Amino acid sequence: MLLQFSVTNHRSIKNTAIISMKASKDNSMKESLVSPDGKKELVPVMALYGANAAGKSNLLHALLLMREMVCGSYAKPLKGAALPQEPFAFEDGASEPTSFEIIYYYQGIKYAYGYSFDKEHILAEYLYHWPNGREALIFSREKARFEFRENVQEQMTLAGRTADNRLYLVSSNEWNCAQTEKAYQWFFEKLMGLTGTGMSLETTLSAIEKGGRKKQRILKEILYADLGIKDVLITGSKENPNVLAVHCLVDRTGKETEYSLLMGQESMGTQRFFSRIGMWMEALQNGTVLVVDEIESSMHPLLTRHLIEMIQDATVNTNHAQLIFTTHDTGLLDLTLLRRDQIWFAEKDEKNLQTDIYAxxxxxxxxxxxISKGYLQGRYGAIPFIGGTDAWEE
Known part of the structure; x- marks a missing residue:
């Protein structure tokens, strides 16, 4: 489970921005809270609001970029290859390093992992854990200088094999280092998401292909969403699958006839829901942290609300999945749906163009x-300033 994430100097976020899933003393909807250890209480959902270009998507991009650098497409750069740094652009002189830090729980143990980097080097990196409720260092790194507390000789050997543009958390796991294995596994098993408005069918298609309970659960959700789809079939090859949505028509005599449409011929809202429901099912099953940009994109507000309610409902979310999403849908600013500590804002300063994140x-x-009315009235900031009729006057 995710407790906290912070980012410094990434895109429009120049100064350190922090989001926290720690529950406040709010007594409302306490039954929806999740706990990693039976003591600390965390919220299962976080909604992030803000005007267009305010930087809310940049926060999610930073979180998922951290995952990509640990176990994704940027995890194993060739020696000398550039790192995916995107520093704050509106600044003279050499850019400062970018820094990420994440605090999370895995198998009941608390971890804190962070690093800073520029376009060429990992400048600092550290990993702590709390195995007995007390903080303990696993490793720290300042450029080429490493410090370890356990299995020092072997880890020093692994450190010597770690290129200056690679994370030690990654390279040590390639050599089955027991000290860093679990901290690494959390990124691989418990963090996933999508940024932008793109769609990924991979998770949903995998569940459909496996059949059985997983497929039935997805079909049940599609039926609940009233999309008019009775079944989903997959033909063609694994490289070029054809996804067919089966519809059932009933004539005046009650006779049923089935027709199939390619999923690409369905409405954009249907395609969006289909692409996301597989991720939701997987997150609920595995207790994953799910990160979604523009959750309401092309979908009816009631469908969006249903997806959020699934994570909020402790009887459905039995494995303590969490959801972090950006949205413009003020209909979700409802204190019967979200607690006050689950609503966050992103606002960009019009003078220095820097993003500020606050709760x-x-x-x-x-x-x-x-809350919805107050937000639209500007009580909490993070809304666009509409410049009146001046733009229309000549």
């Missing part, structure tokens, strides 16, 4: 306050 709780809203 609704900083405004101490009343329990029965109309």
């Amino acid at each position: 609704l709780t900083e405004f101490s809203p009343r329990k029965g306050e109309n």
Whole structure:
């Protein structure tokens, strides 16, 4: 489970931005909270609001980029290859390093992992854990200088094999280092998501192909969503699958006839829901942290709300999955759906073009306050400034 994430100097985020899943003292909807250890309480869902170009997507991009650098497409750069740094652009002189830090729980143990980098080098890296409730260093790194507390000789050997543009968390796991294995596994097993408006069918198609309970669960959700689809079939090759949505038509005599459409011929909302429901099912089954940009894109508000309610409902979310999403849908600013500590904002300063991230709780809203109305009135910031009629005057 995710406790906290922070990022410095990434895209529009120049100064350190922090989001936290730690539950406040709010007593509302306590039954929806999740706990990694039976003591600490975390929220299962975080909604991030803000105007277009405010930087809310950049925060999610940073979180998923961290995953990509640990176990994805940027995890194994060739020696001398450039690192995927995207520093704050509106600044004279040489750019500062980019830094990520994440605090999470895996198998009941708390970990804190972070690193800083520029376009050529990993400049610093560290990993701590709390195996007995007390902080303990696993490793730290300042460029080529490493420090270890356990299995020092072997880890020094592994450190010597780690190129200056690679993370030690990655290279040590290639050599089955027991000290870093579990911390690495969390990124691989427990963090996934999508940025932008792209669609990934891989997870849904995998469940459909396996059949059985996984397929039936997806078909049940599609039926619940009232998309008019009775079944989903996959033909063609693994490289070029044809996804067919089966519809059932009933004539005046009650006779049923089945027709199939390629999924690409379905509405954009249907395609969007189909692409995401597999990820939702996998997250609920595995207790994954699911990161989604523009959750409402092309979907009806009631479908969006249903996806959120699945994570909020402790009877459905039995494995403590978490969801972090960006949205413009003010209909979700509903204190019967989300607690006050689950609503966050991104606002860009119009003078220095830097993004600031902050929580609704900083405004101490009343329990029965109309959050949607207050947000649209500008009470919490993070809305666009519409410049009146001047733009239309000649």
